[in-house]
Amino acid sequence: MKNVVEIATDHPHAALPHLWQATFSPPPLADPDDPHKIIRTHLKKDEIGKSSGTCRVAFLTRLHRRAAFQEFWCASFEEAQVYTNIAGHPDVINFKEQLTKVPFYDEDGRKTFTRVDAHALLRDGEEVLVSVKYDNKARRQSYIREVKNIATQTPIEVADRFAVTSRYVFHPNYRACAEAIHKARRGWDPEADKTMADLAQDLGEGFSFQEIVDASGLEHRAHRAVIRLVGDGDIRKDLLDPFSPTTELWSAAA
Template identity: 70%
Template sequence: MQTVMEIADNHPHAHLPHLWSANIAPPTLADPDDPNKLSPTRLSRAEMKSGEPKRIWKSGSTCRVAFVTRLHRRAVRQEFWCASFEESQVFLNIAGHPEVVNFMEQRTTVPFVDLSGRDTFTRVDAHVLLRSGEEVLVSVKYDEKARRQSYLAEIANVAAQTPYEVADRFTVTSRYLFYPTYRDCAHAIHQARGGWDPDADDHMLELSEHLGERFTLQEIVDASGLGHRGRRAVIRLVGDGDIGKHLLDPFSPDTQLWSAAA
């Protein structure tokens, strides 16, 4: 059930381990001539191919919020369909994590035997690919249910029956299980990725490798001479994991950063 893909030497994820034999590949790169072109992540209706129905993920009838973002500074803009505002906010926080390479909504179905002994299945809210090559299934719930012990027991039962060929881990979350400062940073990364400035990104990435072991956000912006363009590029690079920052530090002038590029 794994998909093997060829990897271009100049692809921004080329150095990451195992990703090209995962169930989910890294996101498609944007067309530099049309970087804001939108790519949907799901089928909206049943389609037939060679007499066989294609796999249907989430349908329009269940969509309440359409969340649009890039998952990498060079990636195509993707549109995710969300069943609730809660789900869209969790997706935003997932997208802003530097270890996340890609995710897809409503992609994976896991059959299992529930706690009463009944054969059933669950359609997982998000299937996430990490930089390590690990794959994580994510169930999104409102905060009270995401902390409820009875529901966590149900998910633990599903996780125990999820084959490693499908995913490495199964987790439950709500937007409030992400620390407030982390949520602010994820939103800043989301906004910065809305821009397209490869020249600034490349300049800041190279500069980060020559500023010593640690430097502040203000120091690298000042050294670049790019002002706000430089700051937005640094935020994109932090979101992509190429410049390091403690997850719970804000994007403040005196925040400590470091080069994390391979």
């Protein structure tokens, strides 16, 4: 996440919670007999938003190749784009929208609270709160200072750090890869996924995208499976490399 999200501040505490102490669990698994069944997220609202002028967008995806389809609600197009990028990161195993409420004292000493746009659970058990703003505000020093104030008052039991982001903080190549990952996750092909995961380990420390696809003999099924495995972190690449025939890959288990 640090490579693609502008960090407002690190949490002052150094210790990270273990995964089993996380405030929420990994996403629900899909039913193999009905893998395309859609589960609505924790909000379960017909309408959301902070004002009547808010754009309401539904974001539908799997957070892992074996996870259930979930429908996330977004209060704006900006949120939908950021959620797409967060959910496509190989180190993010789950996130919740509008889940976490953080009480704090503002710069004038008044007690108030904020409900954070996204709460991400990372593979190492770290939890990150994400404030989503349009690009100019996300980069505005006065707003970053405001978030730093909230971050220093956020208990370690709630999250490890706070980030401020917009869709433009993510590199264009990264955004394109995230879109490809979500598109590949719409499919359901556990057999191809397992074949490609096993083959990645057999190929050694490095191989190109085209080499592993050709070695499998699965053609388009292999192509989609490799993208899913990259999205899940089982096959790795540089975050900013595109999905192209010459892209260098390696197995996370190697």
